[in-house]
Amino acid sequence: MDQFQIIASIVMLIIIFMAFAPKIFKQKDDNQQHLSAEERAFLYTETSDAEFQQTMPFDVTDAIKSGNKILAIKHYRDQFGTSLRASKEAVERMAKAMKK
Numbered sequence: 001m002d003q004f005q006i007i008a009s010i011v012m013l014i015i016i017f018m019a020f021a022p023k024i025f026k027q028k029d030d031n032q033q034h035l036s037a038e039e040r041a042f043l044y045t046e047t048s049d050a051e052f053q054q055t056m057p058f059d060v061t062d063a064i065k066s067g068n069k070i071l072a073i074k075h076y077r078d079q080f081g082t083s084l085r086a087s088k089e090a091v092e093r094m095a096k097a098m099k100k
Contacts, residue, residue, distance in 0.1 A: 056094055057075065057079050059075045059079075060091065060094065063075055064095050069091055069092075072095075073087045076090055
């Protein structure tokens, strides 16, 4: 083999490796990645209050702390894509947990 064929072979191997490397080395994310936003939000309602507080987005907790539940519900709906009722229940649960 001459030098050109060796270099061409190496370049082709690099291209093939780069094409398949993301699939090979992709790490598995948490098991909830395949869930919709509403399903993830539903799972949050089945957690303890401590876990629920830790998973709540900061903009929602800030709105609750400032006493603006309507804004908190809006942020929660934007974040998780839940219904108005589910968002309201989650925000009320969070507000109740924060008062303790």
